Amino acid sequence: MDSREAFIALNMIEGVGPVRARSLLEHFGDAPAILAASKHELSRVRNIGEDTAEKISAWEKSVDLAGELKRIADYGCHVLIQSDENYPAMLREIYDPPLVLYVKGALTAKDKNAVAMVGSRMTTHYGLETARKLGYQLAYTGVTVVSGGARGIDTAAHQGALSGKGRTIAVFGTGINLIFPTENAELFERIASNGAVITQFPFNRPADKQSFPIRNRIVAGMTLGTVVVEANLTSGSLITANFATEYGRQIFAVPGRIDSPRSKGCHDLIKKGAKLCEGVEDILSEFEYLFPASNKPASASETGVLPALELSESEQKVFNAVSADDESAIDEIIRASGLPSSAVNVALFSLEMKRLIRQLPGKLFVRNK
Numbered sequence: 001m002d003s004r005e006a007f008i009a010l011n012m013i014e015g016v017g018p019v020r021a022r023s024l025l026e027h028f029g030d031a032p033a034i035l036a037a038s039k040h041e042l043s044r045v046r047n048i049g050e051d052t053a054e055k056i057s058a059w060e061k062s063v064d065l066a067g068e069l070k071r072i073a074d075y076g077c078h079v080l081i082q083s084d085e086n087y088p089a090m091l092r093e094i095y096d097p098p099l100v101l102y103v104k105g106a107l108t109a110k111d112k113n114a115v116a117m118v119g120s121r122m123t124t125h126y127g128l129e130t131a132r133k134l135g136y137q138l139a140y141t142g143v144t145v146v147s148g149g150a151r152g153i154d155t156a157a158h159q160g161a162l163s164g165k166g167r168t169i170a171v172f173g174t175g176i177n178l179i180f181p182t183e184n185a186e187l188f189e190r191i192a193s194n195g196a197v198i199t200q201f202p203f204n205r206p207a208d209k210q211s212f213p214i215r216n217r218i219v220a221g222m223t224l225g226t227v228v229v230e231a232n233l234t235s236g237s238l239i240t241a242n243f244a245t246e247y248g249r250q251i252f253a254v255p256g257r258i259d260s261p262r263s264k265g266c267h268d269l270i271k272k273g274a275k276l277c278e279g280v281e282d283i284l285s286e287f288e289y290l291f292p293a294s295n296k297p298a299s300a301s302e303t304g305v306l307p308a309l310e311l312s313e314s315e316q317k318v319f320n321a322v323s324a325d326d327e328s329a330i331d332e333i334i335r336a337s338g339l340p341s342s343a344v345n346v347a348l349f350s351l352e353m354k355r356l357i358r359q360l361p362g363k364l365f366v367r368n369k
Contacts (some may be wrong), residue, residue, distance in 0.1 A: 119153025139166020
């Protein structure tokens with residue numbers, strides 16, 4: 001048995017979570033050794049009582065590892081463990097990172113630039129439209145949008161990111177094969193094709209009161225900041241915000257009507273120090289804080305723009321066509337870039353979103369210094 005299979009089995013044993021697993025790994029050295037240990041050896045480990053030692057030593061009676069491996073292969077997903085390169089680096093830093101992540105789709109290096117967007121299931125038209133707009137704009141600039149795949153704000157955030165032709169990740173509070181809500185089945189397929197659907201739970205694990213807070217800590221843990229779009233004072237999205245605060249990540253809250261119960265949670269966050277978010281610029285302006293300096297490309301220190309975000313070929317041509325020292329009219333940019341006007345307009349919008357340029361009155365553009 002290799003380490004990956006052993007971690008999958010450990011993850012399926014009731015009562016063995018990330019914290020106890022860490023104690024076991026410190027004692028035995030690797031996951032296969034834990035599963036091979038006797039009840040007596042296991043019970044001597046810190047944080048492991050007689051009951052848990054019994055469950056681990058008799059793990060083959062309760063865990064169908066061969067069946068789980070077949071389910072993983074048949075479903076077309078794969079499992080990451082913490083030593084894998086594509087396991088989210090920021091998630092490794094939290095107190096209790098998941099032992100495994102079931103992944104349908106793919107996590108990539110681009111996902112280190114990820115922002116969570118969460119909110120209420122029971123939402124307003126304003127909340128949905130705001131979540132779609134922010135999701136679109138973040139994804140368009142190359143930021144991965146992470147949410148929980150639930151009805152309401154989560155769904156709108158994923159939809160916006162897909163419309164922006166960017167990456168988005170849905171984190172499930174169930175086994176990866178359980179589609180909840182059922183009406184999002186097609187959405188989850190699109191997410192898996194343009195990012196990933198992930199969970200720490202084994203196949204067929206249903207949702208319960210514990211699973212969603214466990215899910216929320218992954219959403220907060222793998223991202224550099226959390227945006228709460230719309231939430232009442234008892235919304236589960238505030239749990240995600242609390243995790244983000246605990247992990248030292250930035251919190252953003254979108255204000256709403258003062259007489260709307262759906263906005264009370266956001267207003268409370270703002271009173272407690274969350275950054276008021278009126279638009280994507282409020283999120284992007286924090287990126288110098290959110291992204292470590294080691295992520296910055298050489299040009300970022302010269303321009304002061306968003307680090308680690310790549311330019312497309314068209315964006316690079318349009319950026320090069322904007323004068324480094326003076327204002328450039330749009331006709332001059334079209335001529336110098338050699339691109340159609342429609343392509344130039346799209347590229348200019350994206351460059352503004354990435355804070356590389358800004359627009360002046362009269363359709364003039366200048367580089368940001």
